[in-house]
Amino acid sequence: MEQAPRDPERQLQPAPLEPLGHPDAGLQSAVGEEAEGARDESPGEGTMTENNFWLKKIEISVSEAEKRTGRNAMNMQETYTAYLIETRSVEHTDGQSVLTDSLWRRYSEFELLRNYLLVYYPHIVVPPLPEKRAEFVWHKLSADNMDPDFVERRRIGLENFLLRVASHPILCRDKIFYLFLTQEGNWKETVNETGFQLKADSRLKALNATFRVKNPDKRFTELKHYSDELQSVISHLLRVRARVADRLYGVYKVHGNYGRVFSEWSAIEKEMGDGLQSAGHHMDVYASSIDDILEDEEHYADQLKEYLFYAEALTVRTFSLKGMTTKLFGQETPEQREARIKVLEEQINEGEQQLKSKNLEGREFVKNAWADIERFKEQKNHDLKEALISYAVMQISMCKKGIQVWTNAKECFSKM
Amino acid sequence: VGGDSTPSPDLLMARSFGDKDLILPNGGTPAGTSSPASSSSLLNRLQLDDDIDGETRDLFVTVDDPKKHVCTMETYITYRITTKSTRVEFDLPEYSVRRRYQDFDWLRSKLEESQPTHLIPPLPEKFVVKGVVDRFSEEFVETRRKALDKFLKRITDHPVLSFNEHFNVFLTAKDLNAYKKQGMALLTRVGESVKHVTGGYKLRSRPLEFAAIGDYLDTFALKLGTIDRIAQRIIKEEIEYLVELREYGPVYSTWSALEGELAEPLEGVSACIGNCSTALEELTDDMTEDFLPVLREYILYSDSMKSVLKKRDQVQAEYEAKLEAVALRKEDRPKVPADVEKCQDRMECFNADLKADMERWQNNKRQDFRQLLMGMADKNIQYYEKCLTAWESIIPLLQEKQEAK
Numbered sequence: 003m004e005q006a007p008r009d010p011e012r013q014l015q016p017a018p019l020e021p022l023g024h025p026d027a028g029l030q031s032a033v034g035e036e037a038e039g040a041r042d043e044s045p046g047e048g049t050m051t052e053n054n055f056w057l058k059k060i061e062i063s064v065s066e067a068e069k070r071t072g073r074n075a076m077n078m079q080e081t082y083t084a085y086l087i088e089t090r091s092v093e094h095t096d097g098q099s100v101l102t103d104s105l106w107r108r109y110s111e112f113e114l115l116r117n118y119l120l121v122y123y124p125h126i127v128v129p130p131l132p133e134k135r136a137e138f139v140w141h142k143l144s145a146d147n148m149d150p151d152f153v154e155r156r157r158i159g160l161e162n163f164l165l166r167v168a169s170h171p172i173l174c175r176d177k178i179f180y181l182f183l184t185q186e187g188n189w190k191e192t193v194n195e196t197g198f199q200l201k202a203d204s205r206l207k208a209l210n211a212t213f214r215v216k217n218p219d220k221r222f223t224e225l226k227h228y229s230d231e232l233q234s235v236i237s238h239l240l241r242v243r244a245r246v247a248d249r250l251y252g253v254y255k256v257h258g259n260y261g262r263v264f265s266e267w268s269a270i271e272k273e274m275g276d277g278l279q280s281a282g283h284h285m286d287v288y289a290s291s292i293d294d295i296l297e298d299e300e301h302y303a304d305q306l307k308e309y310l311f312y313a314e315a316l317t318v319r320t321f322s323l324k325g326m327t328t329k330l331f332g333q334e335t336p337e338q339r340e341a342r343i344k345v346l347e348e349q350i351n352e353g354e355q356q357l358k359s360k361n362l363e364g365r366e367f368v369k370n371a372w373a374d375i376e377r378f379k380e381q382k383n384h385d386l387k388e389a390l391i392s393y394a395v396m397q398i399s400m401c402k403k404g405i406q407v408w409t410n411a412k413e414c415f416s417k418m
Numbered sequence: 419v420g421g422d423s424t425p426s427p428d429l430l431m432a433r434s435f436g437d438k439d440l441i442l443p444n445g446g447t448p449a450g451t452s453s454p455a456s457s458s459s460l461l462n463r464l465q466l467d468d469d470i471d472g473e474t475r476d477l478f479v480t481v482d483d484p485k486k487h488v489c490t491m492e493t494y495i496t497y498r499i500t501t502k503s504t505r506v507e508f509d510l511p512e513y514s515v516r517r518r519y520q521d522f523d524w525l526r527s528k529l530e531e532s533q534p535t536h537l538i539p540p541l542p543e544k545f546v547v548k549g550v551v552d553r554f555s556e557e558f559v560e561t562r563r564k565a566l567d568k569f570l571k572r573i574t575d576h577p578v579l580s581f582n583e584h585f586n587v588f589l590t591a592k593d594l595n596a597y598k599k600q601g602m603a604l605l606t607r608v609g610e611s612v613k614h615v616t617g618g619y620k621l622r623s624r625p626l627e628f629a630a631i632g633d634y635l636d637t638f639a640l641k642l643g644t645i646d647r648i649a650q651r652i653i654k655e656e657i658e659y660l661v662e663l664r665e666y667g668p669v670y671s672t673w674s675a676l677e678g679e680l681a682e683p684l685e686g687v688s689a690c691i692g693n694c695s696t697a698l699e700e701l702t703d704d705m706t707e708d709f710l711p712v713l714r715e716y717i718l719y720s721d722s723m724k725s726v727l728k729k730r731d732q733v734q735a736e737y738e739a740k741l742e743a744v745a746l747r748k749e750d751r752p753k754v755p756a757d758v759e760k761c762q763d764r765m766e767c768f769n770a771d772l773k774a775d776m777e778r779w780q781n782n783k784r785q786d787f788r789q790l791l792m793g794m795a796d797k798n799i800q801y802y803e804k805c806l807t808a809w810e811s812i813i814p815l816l817q818e819k820q821e822a823k
Contacts, residue, residue, distance in 0.1 A: 231676050235672055235676065238669050243666065245662045246666050249661075252658070253652065256648065257652065259648045260645070263641055263644045263645055266641060267638075270638065273784060277788075383680055386680055387679075387683055390683050390684070390687055390816050391816045394687070397805070398809045401802045401805045401806035401809065402806065404798065404802035405799055405802045408802070409799060412796065412799065415788055415792045415795060416788065
């Protein structure tokens with residue numbers, strides 16, 4: 003693996019770590035590494051501030067979303083949503099939180115942060131962002147990015163992303179991430195100055211080489227297989243769930259018609275009138291209850307989507323050389339392509355040789371990558387179980403509401 | 419049996435059930451009570467009261483035991499009709515005969531013919547409703563049986579119709595076909611005369627109360643039609659929802675096969691959704707079999723009632739025309755001719771019969787709809803209770819290993 007130039011502003015620490023799911027884990031290691039970090043940094047770089055920052059417990063929230071208009075790179079007017087990120091540090095002693103930073107970011111900046119993390123932490127399963135555009139919609143849900151419900155759910159998703167990064171033992175110590183939370187202006191320039199886009203290519207080659215050694219680690223093959231299957235099954239699940247939601251909506255809403263007709267019918271009845279009328283009211287209540295129910299279910303769908311995106315990210319990391327060559331070369335004659343592939347293969351072989359010679363580092367990399375995958379698996383099992391529980395709780399709530407409404411209606415009918 | 423079987427108006431009034439809210443038409447087989455626990459206590463109370471009713475019942479009729487008959491020419495279903503009675507009109511205390519739909523159809527025509535001043539209950543539809551494919555399916559036969567049972571019980575409850583000769587024969591005759599061919603049924607005095615009422619007389623003014631009944635029936639039928647459409651639409655939506663659920667559940671199973679720790683929870687969710695799907699299917703079946711047919715019956719009922727109202731108008735119109743004709747003759751006869759008197763008689767009887775029947779009908783309608791709608795509510799409650807049980811039971815399964823961790 004290419005050795006990154008010693009950058010005093012950043013720490014690339016493929017240090018062996020226990021799989022940790024606890025949010026405080028990052029702090030533990032931060033504390034542990036503090037002494038080591040101080041050793042490596044050149045004096046007067048202000049890294050003491052950075053390390054001190056992470057000693058305290060922090061709370062991150064994406065608290066608001068705001069519509070903005072501005073001019074884009076091509077000087078055309080555009081509308082976008084900006085999100086307010088607030089960071090609070092919690093005093094250990096009295097548990098009170100103090101607002102330390104507050105700034106506005108838009109979705110594209112989150113994307114930039116994530117792409118940077120992907121490049122610089124290839125052995126880490128980087129948390130995904132909430133979807134860029136609304137997918138798996140059922141008919142009522144707007145596919146419009148400006149829709150308030152979509153914006154709200156995205157706000158939650160972005161907050162979730164930041165919390166995941168902050169609770170990751172390695173990612174939480176990244177300087178660029180720290181600046182994302184604290185430095186409003188100039189952050190984009192700082193990120194681009196790291197030159198990470200250029201590194202992306204070479205890292206990808208190196209990464210790919212790892213997975214193309216003569217005896218690939220069976221675990222990675224299994225992982226790729228798993229993530230492919232997971233992606234497929236969650237997509238299917240989300241699609242069907244959306245259709246289920248659509249149908250359920252229809253069932254509830256048609257009951258609203260009973261409200262009107264019972265009311266009309268009650269007008270011609272003497273003794274039956276009151277009972278009919280009040281029952282009709284309950285039918286209206288029933289029909290309108292579905293809106294809240296389905297909105298709650300969207301949160302469940304979002305939790306599934308997060309792991310769909312996680313799975314997609316895992317799959318990408320193991321893509322084949324063939325795919326990469328067509329991307330690099332595009333339209334070529336077969337002979338030209340063959341020639342270039344040969345060159346690339348030679349380069350890869352060189353890389354492989356380099357890898358073999360730096361065997362220890364290579365194994366270290368795999369070990370760390372696998373450690374993070376184990377951490378990820380634990381997180382996934384925990385999160386998805388929580389998601390299933392909350393889904394079951396939602397269903398229970400819906401059933402109870404249904405029983406309540408129909409019991410009320412039955413009471414009214416009995417008085418007819 | 420035989421002779422004049424139309425009671426005088428006085429007797430009619432005495433036997434009117436108008437002030438007795440406790441009449442539960444025994445044809446009220448409670449719609450879809452699968453579990454005794456879910457029947458409303460109210461329903462039970464009503465049925466109990468029926469037995470200790472002040473009015474001693476002396477006629478009990480039940481329709482059950484459908485059987486398929488396969489002959490060379492056709493295949494058809496017969497139902498067993500059991501009659502228990504202490505009335506003098508019945509030679510034996512108990513009868514058991516077998517009848518098929520067309521026999522019921524015959525009975526109804528005869529009743530309409532012989533008791534034109536009364537409201538005759540409707541029969542279930544002759545032809546299969548769209549969507550119900552197999553007329554020999556268990557569900558269809560059971561739905562029809564219930565409706566036929568209700569039909570006979572409504573007649574049984576009627577103070578005049580229950581004494582009808584054709585009804586008696588229907589309940590008792592070994593060979594009904596032979597009787598049908600005879601066609602020697604003695605018509606009642608009123609029946610005979612009404613049958614020969616000439617149409618074409620124009621009604622001057624309909625009495626307010628009958629106009630009101632007519633308006634009521636019009637709106638009533640309209641609203642029922644709307645409710646029928648809504649109910650059908652709900653069932654349709656529920657079935658489509660069911661289709662999606664049947665695909666949804668298994669996906670969790672597929673996912674479970676990929677996982678280790680999550681395998682059991684996911685499998686649990688899959689099974690849970692399966693249980694909810696089954697519960698939903700039961701709901702849609704119940705609604706189709708028990709709810710819709712009763713609605714349709716009442717629409718048919720109001721249609722036939724409107725024809726009776728028209729006949730009443732005809733009788734009144736004839737009377738008024740004849741009366742006017744006499745008045746125009748400018749004869750100094752203080753006495754009204756016999757045939758005009760007959761017409762008046764006819765009209766007043768008709769009016770009385772109809773009024774009494776309407777009142778009875780209103781009460782029965784109220785009971786029937788109370789029961790029907792409560793039944794609908796009950797079915798939905800049962801559906802949600804089944805789903806609730808399913809979801810509550812997997813919570814411990816989902817939470818289990820969390821603690822063990």
